[in-house]
Amino acid sequence: MSASPSIDLERLFHEHQRDLLAMLRRMVGCQETAADLAQEAYIRLADVPSSHIIVSPCAFLLRIATNLALDHFRKQKFRGQRQTSLEDAEQVPTAARPVDAQAHDKQLVATLEKALSTLPDRTRAVFAMRRVYGYSYQEIAMQLGMSTRAVEKHLVRAMLCCQDALPSDDLST
Amino acid sequence: MGHIRPEDNRSPGGSEPLAPDPEVTNEATAWFIRESAAGFSQADRRRLDEWRAQSPAHACASQRVQALWHAP
Numbered sequence: 001m002s003a004s005p006s007i008d009l010e011r012l013f014h015e016h017q018r019d020l021l022a023m024l025r026r027m028v029g030c031q032e033t034a035a036d037l038a039q040e041a042y043i044r045l046a047d048v049p050s051s052h053i054i055v056s057p058c059a060f061l062l063r064i065a066t067n068l069a070l071d072h073f074r075k076q077k078f079r080g081q082r083q084t085s086l087e088d089a090e091q092v093p094t095a096a097r098p099v100d101a102q103a104h105d106k107q108l109v110a111t112l113e114k115a116l117s118t119l120p121d122r123t124r125a126v127f128a129m130r131r132v133y134g135y136s137y138q139e140i141a142m143q144l145g146m147s148t149r150a151v152e153k154h155l156v157r158a159m160l161c162c163q164d165a166l167p168s169d170d171l172s173t
Numbered sequence: 174m175g176h177i178r179p180e181d182n183r184s185p186g187g188s189e190p191l192a193p194d195p196e197v198t199n200e201a202t203a204w205f206i207r208e209s210a211a212g213f214s215q216a217d218r219r220r221l222d223e224w225r226a227q228s229p230a231h232a233c234a235s236q237r238v239q240a241l242w243h244a245p
Contacts, residue, residue: 108244
């Protein structure tokens, strides 16, 4: 491998491997996946062209790892949706989900998206990081430079906004 | 907590669901968000369970916010 001369991979590995693994494990909730992602992060770091000067290799490594974890969440979410659809199809061969229920879901999503679009960017970002990517409150606080209490307040605000947007019995089961 | 039915939050003698009380909705939402915080303790858990058991409206509001979180 011909990493950028500004990157001492061996030193990075020895100094940050434990923290990197711990961070990834917290994000993805699985030791094995965390180890895979950490390895991939080192490989990508090693692939940085030698012409590139990395000012902070450690921060760069963490950024690569975070992006890999986000990719992992996206793939997992897609896989989960696909699997659920297939399971539904097996259980109810003629109609996995009634058309009116699908239409209801679509309407629900549109209503929620419209409601969320009225929120400040920061509130939307906090909501997406928690709801879509599964970040912990501490991770969100760290990444966005706010307290965990502030993260909670943004989440409450987003959830209240969504509830206000829905008819009172729309979520009853 | 038993299974909560939508009719638990209906007007007395009526079939129309009651509009959720904003104060109860606020409280249910705050509890729901706090429940996932790192510092949520066993004592907090007991207080949340007690709050849910206080009235069907609390239980319904709690269920509603959970359903919203897991909405498509």
